[in-house]
Amino acid sequence: MVKHIAKRVIVTIPVLLGMVLVIFFMLNVVPGDPVTVMMREHLKEDLIDRLRQSMHLDDPFFVRYFRYIWDALHGDLGVSWKLNRPVTGLIANAFPCTLKLAVASSVFSWIMGIPVGIISAVKKNSLVDHLSMGVSLFGVSMPIFWVALILQNMFKNVLPVSGIESWKSYILPTIVLGWSSAGRIARLTRSNLLEVLRNDYIRTARSKGLSPLRVITGHALKNALIPVVTVMAIQISSLLSGAAITESVFAIPGVGSLAVSAIKNRDMPLLQGTVIFTAVLIIAGNLVADALYSAIDPRIRVE
Amino acid sequence: MSNILEIKNLSVSFASDGIKERAIAVNGVDIDIPQGRTVGLVGESGCGKSVTSLAVMGLLADNGRVEGGEAMFGGQDLLKLPDRELRRIRGNRISMIFQEPMTSLNPVITAGKQVAEALRLHAGLDAAAAKARTIEIFEKVGIPEPERRFGCYPHQLSGGLRQRVMIGMAMVMKPDLLIADEPTTALDVSIEAQILRLMRDLQRESGTSILMITHNLGVVAELCDEVYVMYAGEVVERADVMTLFSQCAHPYTRGLMASLPRMTPKGRRLYNIQGTVPNLRAMPAGCRFSPRCEFARERCKTEKPPLVDVGNGHLCRCFEPRTTPIAWGGDGL
Ligand SMILES: Nc1ncnc2c1ncn2[C@@H]1O[C@H](COP(=O)(O)OP(=O)(O)O)[C@@H](O)[C@H]1O
Ligand SMILES: [Mg+2]
Numbered sequence: 001m002v003k004h005i006a007k008r009v010i011v012t013i014p015v016l017l018g019m020v021l022v023i024f025f026m027l028n029v030v031p032g033d034p035v036t037v038m039m040r041e042h043l044k045e046d047l048i049d050r051l052r053q054s055m056h057l058d059d060p061f062f063v064r065y066f067r068y069i070w071d072a073l074h075g076d077l078g079v080s081w082k083l084n085r086p087v088t089g090l091i092a093n094a095f096p097c098t099l100k101l102a103v104a105s106s107v108f109s110w111i112m113g114i115p116v117g118i119i120s121a122v123k124k125n126s127l128v129d130h131l132s133m134g135v136s137l138f139g140v141s142m143p144i145f146w147v148a149l150i151l152q153n154m155f156k157n158v159l160p161v162s163g164i165e166s167w168k169s170y171i172l173p174t175i176v177l178g179w180s181s182a183g184r185i186a187r188l189t190r191s192n193l194l195e196v197l198r199n200d201y202i203r204t205a206r207s208k209g210l211s212p213l214r215v216i217t218g219h220a221l222k223n224a225l226i227p228v229v230t231v232m233a234i235q236i237s238s239l240l241s242g243a244a245i246t247e248s249v250f251a252i253p254g255v256g257s258l259a260v261s262a263i264k265n266r267d268m269p270l271l272q273g274t275v276i277f278t279a280v281l282i283i284a285g286n287l288v289a290d291a292l293y294s295a296i297d298p299r300i301r302v303e
Numbered sequence: 304m305s306n307i308l309e310i311k312n313l314s315v316s317f318a319s320d321g322i323k324e325r326a327i328a329v330n331g332v333d334i335d336i337p338q339g340r341t342v343g344l345v346g347e348s349g350c351g352k353s354v355t356s357l358a359v360m361g362l363l364a365d366n367g368r369v370e371g372g373e374a375m376f377g378g379q380d381l382l383k384l385p386d387r388e389l390r391r392i393r394g395n396r397i398s399m400i401f402q403e404p405m406t407s408l409n410p411v412i413t414a415g416k417q418v419a420e421a422l423r424l425h426a427g428l429d430a431a432a433a434k435a436r437t438i439e440i441f442e443k444v445g446i447p448e449p450e451r452r453f454g455c456y457p458h459q460l461s462g463g464l465r466q467r468v469m470i471g472m473a474m475v476m477k478p479d480l481l482i483a484d485e486p487t488t489a490l491d492v493s494i495e496a497q498i499l500r501l502m503r504d505l506q507r508e509s510g511t512s513i514l515m516i517t518h519n520l521g522v523v524a525e526l527c528d529e530v531y532v533m534y535a536g537e538v539v540e541r542a543d544v545m546t547l548f549s550q551c552a553h554p555y556t557r558g559l560m561a562s563l564p565r566m567t568p569k570g571r572r573l574y575n576i577q578g579t580v581p582n583l584r585a586m587p588a589g590c591r592f593s594p595r596c597e598f599a600r601e602r603c604k605t606e607k608p609p610l611v612d613v614g615n616g617h618l619c620r621c622f623e624p625r626t627t628p629i630a631w632g633g634d635g636l
Contacts, residue, residue, distance in 0.1 A: 200406040206362055207401075208421045208472070209394035218420070222411045298411055298456040 005291050012283050017069070023275050024065050027268050072276070078269035080262075087273035091255060097164060098247070098254035101177065102239035104170055108178030109185055110232060114225070116182070117189025122216065124194065132186065139183030148176045148249040162251045173250045177243055181235050185228060192224040199223075226297050230289040237285020241278035306375075307480050307512045308359070308397075310334040313372035313382075315351075315358045317583075325368070326583035328354045330536040332372070333610075334514075336480065341506065341513040343527035343544070345520065345559070349580045351536040352516045356482045358382070360399060361389045376480070395425040398473035402485040404465035408457040414465075415441075415453030418472045425476050436475065444471040445501060463494040470501060477509050484516045499525050520563055524548060532556045535581055535591040538610060541618040552613050552624035554596045560629055590621070598623060 052058055056067070071078070077087035116136070120129040139147075151172050152161040160169040196202070197220055205219040244256035251257070255274055262270035294300040313332045316325035329351040336342045344352050357363050359374045359381055374381040376397065381389060401407045408417060418440065419433035428436060434453065441449035444467045457465055466486060473481055483502065487495035503526060506513055515526055523530055523544065530547045532540040532555065540553040551557055558576035578595040581587055587594050593603040602622060610620045 200401060200403055201409040203362055204399075204401065204407045204417075204469075204472075205409065207360060207393055207399040209390045209392070209424055210420070211390060219409050219412070223409070226411075296411070299458050 004294060005287070008287055008290055012287065016280065016283065019279050020069060020072075020276055021065060023272060023279070024068060025061075027272050027275075028061065028064075068272075077273035077276070080267050080270040082262075082265040082267040082270070087269050090258060090270065091273055091277055094253055094255045094258045097252050098240060098243075098256065101170060101173055101243065101247070101252065101254060102236060104174040105177035105181065105243075106232070106236045106239060108174050109181035109235070112178065113182035113185030114189050114228070117186040117228075118193060118216070118221070120186065120190040121193035121197070129190075133190070136183035136186045139179035140187070142180075144176060144180065144243075144245050145249055147179065148172070148246060151176060152249070164252060169250070169252070173243075173246050173252060176250075177239065177246050181239075184235075185232065188228050188231060189224065192227055193220060196220045196224045222296070226293065229296065230293050233289035233292055234282070234285045237281045237288070238278075240285075241274075241281040305338050306335045307338050307377075308334075308336040308514070309373075309375040310355070310359060311373050311375070313355060313358060313374065314370040315354050315363065316368055316370050317364075318366045318368075322584075324584070327370070327586075328367075328536055328583055329358065332533070332536075332538050334531050334538065336512050336514055337529070339506075339510050339512055340528045341515055341526050343523040343530040344514060344516045344533060345518060345523055345530060346533035347518060347559075347576075347580055350533045352518075352533055353484055355533070356399070356484055356514065356516060360393060360397065360482065361386065362393075362399075391425075394421050394473075394478075395476045396478050397480045397482065398476065398478045400466070400469045400473050400481065400483045400486045402488050404462050404469055404489060405457075407469060408465055410457055413454050413456055414460060414468045415455075418468065418475055421472060421475055437471070440471040440475045441468075444468075444474070444505075445497075446471070462490055463497065466490060466494075466498055467501070470498070470505070474505050474509065474511070478511055480512045480514065481506075482514045482516070485518070487522065488517070488519070495522075502526065520559060532559070535586065536583070537591060537620065538618070539592065539620040541610075541616075543617075546615075546617050548629070550626070550628045552617065552619040552626065553592075553621050554598050554625065555592045557625055557629070558595075598625075 056064060059067075068078070075088055077091070079085065080087055080090060083090065113136075116132045120132050123129050155161065155172060159171055160166070161172060163169065193216075202215060202220060205215045210218065241255060243254075244260050246252070247254045247256035248260050255277065259271065259274040259278075261267070262274060311333055313329055314327060315329040316327050318325050332351070332355055334342070334344070334355070344355070346352055354363070354367070358367070358369050361381065361384075363369070369382050372382065376392070379388075381392070384392075408414065415434065415437050418437045419428075419430070422428045422433040422436050423430070426433075426436075438449045438453055441452055446452050446464060446467050452460070452464070452468075457468075460468065470486075473483075481502075486502070487498050490498060499522065502513065505511070513526070515522065517523060527544050529543050530541070531538050532547075532551075532553065534555050540547075540551060540556045542551060547556070548560070551560060555576070558574070561574035562576060576595055577597075581591060581594070587604070588607075589605045590596070590599070590603040590608050593599040596603065600622070606622075608620050608622045610618050613619050613624050
């Protein structure tokens, strides 16, 4: 088990390196030199050259790439061109907001999604089922910014809709983000549970004299939730890397907002940093999902 | 001798999507299971054997419905019992074994826990006591290293071992009646023999009555005292096992006998009944077997034969029951 996970971790190293390379390359071919960005216009040629040199911008691509990796391994993702502060520190400052929002909206989506999925499956084709699947589909398919704007308008007199004032500021963004996750989880839970309930071993469990509730909780759920749990792990990791749209709409100073401002300002080190941060989190999320999968499904376990 | 279970005039129907009329899968079946005996229920696949047993246990699929009849067990009609009370009987006084040992056990719960669960539910044992009892029963059903096997997941066990786990699960409460639905069909012949021997031994010890569902007449000969033959949702013949193998009277049963692989002076031969089991929604008028029967007359095609006693409780649903003894080893039917 431990060996299995260790193997997966090692496999991700080249993936990470390659990914950083791609990101690094893409952001380096984009026009927009830091010096011109920082100084805007009206600079003498020789000053530009001196600045370029001091920032090692004239070094060959791979030298810069490996220097970036080396620095990143030491926690240094460079300095933001625009804000003139270390990228690592900027991300670290923004992360708590993102973390709170990610945890709140994930928990919201589990608490809503799983029970709704179970009830819909048990009461298949009833009014409750149609209603909750409709609401779920709505959550999954409506654009996030649109839902956000509607909710902001509906609740603007009761709840804060912009910036972080208190815990109340998290309510609307949590619902906006959690709704679509909850919808996805509810639909997945329902379809998995219905699938599982058709299995022979469910009939065996019933033939033992177990009540319908115990058949569901004791025999069906564990099988039905295995794929749901892995989806949940991946979902939370992508939420942790910042929900750019939601954070922007609600003016939450999280990692997502940071990335958006980096794009607006052509702030390459900051953009690079947030993109790599996101990618690392998603890879980690996949690893956790994998580990969870083998922890709860005995058939996957490596002996 | 008293009967542990009396199924009377049982009918079961199924709904299917888009079709208004329900399909009748079991039509007026009567089966008596005497105390302590083993009763066989045979017939080709699709003739309603499983549906009959599931209806009695209240385990029909959602689209299934009991249309009528009763199943008397210990003075109660199982078909009218509220689910709550039926659950107290299931797995306790009546238990079941199913055909597929591969899929009948929950893949994410250990074999031991799945057996212990029944003990905790019906005998009210705590976890430790249930585990001890489960290990005992594992030993009794011939599972080697029972302590270790307690913690094994189904995929870590062979088909034969899984079926032993199922039997352990079914027998752990010492039920009055065991319904075994093709328990050995999915197993190798040598494993099948072991499992059948195990069932016979357990029965001798506990006095449990068995309803043995199978399409294998070899299993019937091995284990059963009495036999019911079903065709297209109806009982077509009932006899004790000696009578059945020496002089079964229904042409369908004779066809089944003739299709047993056996040695003849001309070498190995296999007989096949012509045609297939009729569709539930297109049952032939008259005798349901008539389209496939080589002895069918005009009358058979229009008039339905009743189940009549052809002597000593030997029942047969045919206007012209065969009377010649079966010539084992010969060519005749
Ligand atoms: N859930 C179901 N829905 C519709 N038809 C069913 C269902 N279960 C069984 N049947 C039909 O009932 C008939 C009897 O099936 P079954 O009792 O399983 O046969 P067998 O004798 O092989 O055990 C078959 O025609 C089968 O198609
Ligand atoms: Mg069957």
